[in-house]
Amino acid sequence: MRVIVQKFGGTSVASPEVRELVMRKIAKARDQGFNPVVVVSAMGRQGAPYATDTLIGVARTAYKNIAARELDQIMYCGEMISAVVMAGTLQAAGMDAVMLTGGHAGIITDANFTDARILKCDPTRLISLLKQRKVPVVCGFQGMTAENEFTTLGRGGSDTxxxxxxxxxxxxxxxxxxxxxxxxxxxxxxxxxxxxxxxxSYGEVCQLAHQGAKVIHPRAVEIAMQKNIPLIVKSTFSDAPGTLITNIAKEDTVGADVIDRVATGVTYLTNIVQIKVQLDDAAGNDASFQVFKTMADSGISVDLINVHPGQIMFTINADHAERALVKLKRQGYEIEVLENCAKVSVVGGGMREVPGVMASFIEALTKNRIAILQTVDSHTSISALVPHSDVETAVKSLHEKFSLSN
Known part of the structure; x- marks a missing residue:
């Protein structure tokens, strides 16, 4: 049995006209001999009546800090409405479509409400439906605990x-x-x-996603990579072939121009604050550990970490800055804060062991008089912290420097 999973985002199911396009994509897959499993997001974006952000707003009119479990119960509704309407659209076109919640489809998660992790996926019910030539329409973004509690998988969870x-x-x-x-x-x-x-490649797109590109959820890529299942990102609104995400080193169809590229893309993150913590030169590694433990205990994720004798530098999301400063000051640390920062990154699996990549990165920014506040690099990415006011110039200059338009 040839199975294909087709996921349609919120803009792809937002109106009858667009759902007609979706129906044609599904019908085409069936004509090609596939058994499609359809996954849908909630309809539209913020402001649309059934969009996830709209539903969150409804819940928070009662209480701004409503509990995560209760928030999940209303967020669950957006995908259910979308899946019912999409199943009805397919039924009207003569397909035997069946709407399923995430739990119905066998997705079992932990109880971390609003950001649950998948523990297992039991495909038994889906396989039974596919053998009957039915088209399952599954609510994305959803799961269920072993205790039958509704959960959601975090933003972008329909990809997952x-x-x-x-x-x-x-x-x-x-x-x-x-x-x-x-x-x-x-x-x-x-x-x-x-x-x-x-x-x-899987690795490159994960890096792009983690560094700010809103292309696909990195957890989805990591799951597909475990079984080397190709992912294709494409448009509902055209017949363009899209972008293939796979283990390109093993793909005979991939040309040398793709394999040999140093950089794949440039991306960015905004709303960042840099924090410098001054330490006693004799404090040693224990002081560094205590700083990061304070952040971890406060539920604050840190990035762009540089540890030097007498000083630690790292970045956090600006939304967490006030809480971070309160926690660190209680520990008696001397702190410097730099607001209104952005992180720009060049990503590419081909930069490993290639001399001059960092030099090119620095040259592109300094040539445009962009202050480099901090850097970090790995085998597949180079990132710099820059003033927020320079982020567009930085992205343009790096894109040009690494010849990404060629």
Whole structure:
């Protein structure tokens, strides 16, 4: 049995006209001999009546800090409405479609409400439906605990749903439909000559996603990678082939121009605060440990970490800055804070052991008089902290320097 998982985002199910396009994508997959499993997000974006953010707003009119468990119960509703309407659309077109919640589809999670992790995915019910030539329409973003509590998988969780079902069903591929033609080398709102990537590796797209690119949820990629299931990001609104995400080193169809590239894309994150903690030179590693333990105990994620004798530098999301400062000051630390920062990153699996990559990165920024406040690098990415006011110039200059439009 040939299985394909097709995930459609909020803009792809937002109106009858667009749902007609979705129906045609599903019908085409069936005509090609596939048994499709359809995953849908909630309809539309913030402001639309059934969008997730709209539902969150409704819940918080009662109490701003409503408990996570109760929040999950209302967030669950958006995908259920979308899945019912999409199943009805397919039924009207003559397909035997069946709506399933995440729990119905076998997705069992932990009890970390609003950001649950998948513990297992039991495909038994889905396999039974597919053998009957039915089309399961599954609510993305959802799971259920072993105690039958509704949970959600965190923002972007419908991608994770699709990948988990694809892995459990040994699908030939997972298609992620959105409102763009594929993954781009940079944000097209900043770089007008950004181009669509034909192919990208699991590792590269994970880096892009973690560094700010809103392309696909990194957890979805990590799940698909476990079974080497190809992911394809493409548009509901066109017939463009999209971007293939796979283990490109093993793909015979991938050309040398893709394998040999140093950089794949440029991305960025904003709303960042840099924190410098001054330490006694004789304090040793224990002081560093205590600083980061304070952040961990406060539920604050840190990034761009540099540890030097007498000083620690790291960044956090600006939304957590006030809480972080209160916690650190209680510990008696001397602190410097720099607000209004952004992180720009160049990502590419080809930069490993290639001399001059960091030099090119620094040259692109300094040539444009962009202050480099901090850097960090790995085998597949280089990132710099820059003033927020310079982020667009930084992205453009790096995109040009690494010839990503060619």
């Amino acid at each position: 749903t699709a990948a988990a079902l694809g892995a459990a069903l040994n699908a030939e591929m997972v298609e992620i439909y959105t409102d763009v033609d594929g993954i781009m080398t940079a944000d097209p709102r900043i770089v007008n000559n950004a181009k669509i990537l034909d192919c990208i």
